[in-house]
Amino acid sequence: MYRYDEFDRTFVDQRVAQFRDQVRRRLEGELSEDEFRPLRLMNGLYLQLHAYMLRVAVPYGTLSAAQMRKLAHIARRYDRGYGHFTTRQNIQYNWPKLSETPDLLDELAEVEMHAIQTSGNCIRNVTADQFAGVAADEIEDPRIYAEIIRQWSSLHPEFSFLPRKFKVAVTGATRDRAAVKVHDIGLFIRRNAAGEVGFEVVVGGGQGRTPMIAKTVRSFVEKRHLLSYLEAIMRVYNQFGRRDNKFKARIKILVHEIGIEEFTRRVEAEWAEIRDGVLDLPADEVARIHAYFAPPAYEPEGEAAATLARQRLSDPAFNAWVRSNAVAHKQPGYAIANISLKPEGGVPGDATAEQMDAVADLAEQYSFSEIRVTHEQNLVLPDVRQDALYELWQALDAQGLATPNLNLVTDIIACPGLDYCSLANARSIPIAQRLSRRFADLKRQHDIGELRIKISGCINACGHHHVGHIGILGVDRKGEEYYQITLGGSADEDAAIGKIIGPAFSSAEVVDALEAIVETYLRVRREGERFIDTYGRVGAEPFKEVLYAAA
Numbered sequence: 001m002y003r004y005d006e007f008d009r010t011f012v013d014q015r016v017a018q019f020r021d022q023v024r025r026r027l028e029g030e031l032s033e034d035e036f037r038p039l040r041l042m043n044g045l046y047l048q049l050h051a052y053m054l055r056v057a058v059p060y061g062t063l064s065a066a067q068m069r070k071l072a073h074i075a076r077r078y079d080r081g082y083g084h085f086t087t088r089q090n091i092q093y094n095w096p097k098l099s100e101t102p103d104l105l106d107e108l109a110e111v112e113m114h115a116i117q118t119s120g121n122c123i124r125n126v127t128a129d130q131f132a133g134v135a136a137d138e139i140e141d142p143r144i145y146a147e148i149i150r151q152w153s154s155l156h157p158e159f160s161f162l163p164r165k166f167k168v169a170v171t172g173a174t175r176d177r178a179a180v181k182v183h184d185i186g187l188f189i190r191r192n193a194a195g196e197v198g199f200e201v202v203v204g205g206g207q208g209r210t211p212m213i214a215k216t217v218r219s220f221v222e223k224r225h226l227l228s229y230l231e232a233i234m235r236v237y238n239q240f241g242r243r244d245n246k247f248k249a250r251i252k253i254l255v256h257e258i259g260i261e262e263f264t265r266r267v268e269a270e271w272a273e274i275r276d277g278v279l280d281l282p283a284d285e286v287a288r289i290h291a292y293f294a295p296p297a298y299e300p301e302g303e304a305a306a307t308l309a310r311q312r313l314s315d316p317a318f319n320a321w322v323r324s325n326a327v328a329h330k331q332p333g334y335a336i337a338n339i340s341l342k343p344e345g346g347v348p349g350d351a352t353a354e355q356m357d358a359v360a361d362l363a364e365q366y367s368f369s370e371i372r373v374t375h376e377q378n379l380v381l382p383d384v385r386q387d388a389l390y391e392l393w394q395a396l397d398a399q400g401l402a403t404p405n406l407n408l409v410t411d412i413i414a415c416p417g418l419d420y421c422s423l424a425n426a427r428s429i430p431i432a433q434r435l436s437r438r439f440a441d442l443k444r445q446h447d448i449g450e451l452r453i454k455i456s457g458c459i460n461a462c463g464h465h466h467v468g469h470i471g472i473l474g475v476d477r478k479g480e481e482y483y484q485i486t487l488g489g490s491a492d493e494d495a496a497i498g499k500i501i502g503p504a505f506s507s508a509e510v511v512d513a514l515e516a517i518v519e520t521y522l523r524v525r526r527e528g529e530r531f532i533d534t535y536g537r538v539g540a541e542p543f544k545e546v547l548y549a550a551a
Contacts, residue, residue: 001062001064001292001293001370002059002143002147002289002292002293003112003292004112008112009109009112011154011155012109012112012114012116013109015043015105015114015116016102016105016106016109016114019039019040019043019101019102019105020102020106022036022039022040023098023099023101023102026098027098027099038120041119041120042116042117042119042120043101043105043115043116044056044057044114044115044116044117044118044119045096045098045101045115045119046119047422048094048420048421048422049418049419049420049421049422049424050420051094051095051096052095052096052097052098052101053092053093053094053096053420054092054093054096054101054104054115055086055090055091055092055115055118055119056071056074056090056091056092056093056108056113056114056115056118057090057113057114057115057116057117057118057125058089058090058091058113058125058373059125059126059146059147059150060089060125060126060127060128060132060142060143060146060147060150060170061089061127061128061130061372061373061374061375062132062143062370062371062372062373063370063371063372063373064111064363064369064370064371065360065361065363065364065369065370065371066111066360066369067111067112067113068356068357068359068360068363068371069356069357069360070107070108070110070111070113071083071091071356072353072354072356072357072360073107073353074093074104074107074108075093075352075353075356076353077107078093078096078097078100078101078103078104079093079094079095079096080094080095081352081353082350082351082352082353083350083351083353083356084347084349084350084416085341085349085350085351085373085377085378085379086349086377086462087375087376087377087413087415087462087463087464088118088124088125088127088167088375089125089127089128089130089373089374089375090118090125090373091373092416094416094420116154116155117153117154117155119165120165121161121162121163121164121165121166122153122159122160122161122162122165122166123153123156123159123162123166123167123168123234124165124166124167124168126146126149126150126153126168126169126170127146127167127168127169127170127178127179127183127375128142128143128146128169128170128171128178129142129170129171129172129173129176129177129178130177130178130372130373130374130375130380131173131177131327131336131372131380131382132146132171132172132372133293133295133382134329134330134331134334134336134382134383135172135173135175135177135327135330135336136328136329136330137173137174137175138172138173138330139172139173139174139189139190139191139197140172140189140197141172141290141293142170142171142172142178142187142189143293144286144289144290144293145170145187145189145199145223145226146170147289147292147293148226148227148281148285148286148289149168149170149226149227149230152227152230153168158234158235158238159234159238162234162237162238162241163237163238163241163242163243163249163250164241164246164249164250164251166184166185166234166237166251167183167184167185167206168183168184168185168186168187168230169183169185169186169187170186170187170189171186171187171188171189172189174493175492175493176188176491176492176493176495177374177492178375179375179464179467179491179492179495180202180205180214180495181202181205181213181214181491181493181495182205182206182207182211182212182213182214182464182466182467182491182495183202183205183206183214184203184204184205184206184214184250184251184252185201185202185203185214185230185233185251186201186202186203186205186214187199187200187201187202187226188200188202190219190220192220196222197223198220198221198222198223199220199221199223199226200216200218200219200220200221201216201217201218201221201229201230201233202214202215202216202217203215203217203233203251203255203260203263204251204252204254204255204256204260204263205252205495206250206251206252207460207461207464207465207466207467208250208459208460208461209247209459209460210247210248210250210252210253210256211461211466211467211497212252212255212256212497213495213496213497214252214495215255215260217233217260217263217264217267218264218267218268223281223286224280224281224282224283225271225275225280225281226281227279227281228271228274228275228276228277228279228280228281229267229271229275231274231279232267232268232270232271232274232275233251233267235270236254236263236266236267236270237251237254240254240258240266241253241254242254295331296368296370296383298331298333298334298383299333299385300333301332301333302333302387303387304333304334304385304386304387305332305333305386307386307387308322308335308386308387308389308390311389311390315390317404318389318390318393320404320442320446321393321402321404322389322393323404323446324338324404324405324406324407324408324446325337325338325339325340325404325405325406326338326389329382329383331383333385333386333387334383334384334385334386335384335385335386335389336380336381336382336383336384337366337367337380337381337382337384337389337392338374338378338379338380338406339359339378339379339380339381339396339401340378340401340402340403340404340405340406340411341377341378341379341401342377342378342403342405342410342411342412342436343400343401343403343436344403344410344436344437344440345433345436345437346433346436347414347429347432347433348377348412348413348414348429348432349377349378349413349414351379354399355399355400355401358395358396358399358401359371359379359381359399359401362381362392362395362396363381366381366384366385366388366391366392367381367382367383367384368383370382370383375464376411376413377413377414378406378411404442405442405445407450407451407452408445408446408448408449408450408451409435409439409445409448409451409453409518410435410436410439410440410445411452412432412435412436412453412454412455413452413453413454413455413463413464413468414428414429414431414432414454414455414456414463415428415455415456415457415462415463416428416429416457416462417429417455417456417457417458417463417474418457418474418481421457421458421462423458423460424457424458424474425457425458425459425474425475425476425481426457426458426474426475426476426481426482426483426507427457427474427481427507428455428456428457428463428472428474430507431455431472431474431483431507431510431511432455434511435453435511435514438511438514438515439518447522448518448521448522448531449530449531450469450530450531450532451469451470451518451530451531452468452469452470452490452491452532453468453469453470453471453472453514454467454468454470454471454472454489455468455471455472455473455474456471456472456473456474457474458473458474459473461473464491465486465489465498466486466489466497466498467489467490467491467495467496467497467498468486468489468498469487469488469489469490469498469531469532469535470485470486470487470498470514470517470531471485471486471487471489471498472484472485472486472510472514473485473486475504477504480506480507481506481507482504482505482506482507483504483505483506483507483510484500484504485500485501485502485504485505485510485513485514485517485547486498486499486500486501487499487501487517487535487540487543488532488535488536488540490532499540501540501543501544501547502544502547502548503548513547516543516546516547517543517546517547518531519546520542520543520546521534521535521543524538524542
């Protein structure tokens with residue numbers, strides 16, 4: 001993992017001291033709420049429906065055991081005993097007291113964490129594939145470049161007040177697990193015909209009111225030119241992005257309005273001016289960052305695979321967990337262990353302080369003290385020996401963290417919705433809880449197969465409903481909560497925006513509507529077809545017929 005240098009440490013400490021004085025002035029009445037608002041947002045502090053909410057940055061979703069343990073302490077000391085992991089691989093605390101937030105940030109700084117640029121019109125937390133560095137299908141580790149982008153973008157003087165917030169994602173694998181194509185800038189690590197490794201750059205993706213899939217602006221950028229090319233894109237956006245209407249201020253609107261060809265022309269012209277300047281990325285700097293992400297001291301494979309095979313045969317419950325939650329590792333004898341934060345009836349993405357402490361302990365014992373946060377609101381132990389999976393599973397089960405449902409119908413993404421968020425129109429969490437109970441039977445889940453359900457409580461789409469195989473959007477209808485359903489969305493390398501299936505359903509009806517969709521899929525699918533494949537083949541009509549037959 002990357003470790004702070006002297007600059008990082010000084011910078012974060014100074015920001016905490018600055019914010020402590022700003023909070024003091026607010027509490028003593030020297031600052032009004034309007035004056036304080038931009039200052040708190042620069043430090044990740046929101047004013048939500050019932051209380052303040054603090055969003056803590058987890059750069060590219062990577063945590064140490066010590067950092068996770070500190071997050072557990074924060075939940076216990078400053079909140080109500082839990083934290084909420086988000087779709088930007090961050091963690092949110094929903095109940096901190098304003099007077100205590102400087103102390104909270106001070107404690108985070110002790111373990112090289114902060115909340116800077118988790119809000120505001122700036123470059124937000126850079127996200128990455130949660131299996132970075134260990135995925136079997138990876139070309140190169142994207143964390144190296146995510147860290148370089150983090151350093152380049154943190155308090156960048158030219159991009160601190162952009163037309164709107166800005167999100168970047170990086171993946172180094174053939175399978176996109178980072179939802180790269182629904183980001184303002186997405187980076188795919190590619191190998192060109194000459195065998196050189198560089199980046200395909202896509203621009204203009206996003207969700208919200210106007211969902212769009214990013215378009216390729218350059219098919220290959222050399223590593224040394226990465227920052228200068230990103231800078232060129234940001235300059236074009238900063239200059240031409242709309243500032244008269246916040247709903248039309250994202251880069252996706254600029255790309256749409258002027259067209260990808262004209263946007264590319266402007267970027268290339270800007271890049272020509274700066275490509276061989278101070279932003280040229282030296283190989284020795286890349287090597288320095290790369291050293292932080294060197295592989296751990298893996299043990300020889302030995303009998304690990306054989307031991308795992310015997311244990312799977314002897315315990316059906318363990319076998320079910322491995323089947324769903326363990327993923328192939330590039331190192332023989334090791335596995336990637338996914339920890340579901342989606343128990344039956346639970347709140348997607350929530351973890352108690354006790355669970356966070358337990359995960360920290362297990363990371364130290366089984367995974368070289370490293371943890372990942374996924375944009376699907378789960379956790380990952382990236383480096384577990386195959387012959388240690390059984391003990392790990394038993395320990396997770398004791399903490400309520402062994403739900404074997406990764407990528408299945410109950411592995412639901414959901415935003416906080418109207419239970420917490422002042423922007424929301426409807427509740428997301430209760431719908432997710434009811435769905436997880438309805439589809440709790442594990443045998444049925446496996447029969448249904450891969451099915452991504454994503455729920456948002458408003459059009460801002462923090463629950464990524466646009467790219468769910470089944471998306472659910474909460475809407476307000478004369479003071480009542482209704483839910484609009486979309487089908488056919490996808491966040492992977494074949495990214496697509498789901499299509500609205502028809503009129504919205506009431507809260508009382510929506511779970512039955514999902515049941516009808518699933519049963520229709522099971523009836524019309526072919527052997528081996530996932531839901532998304534079946535929808536692509538048959539279209540919306542079979543589902544519409546069932547949902548609106550009585551209309």
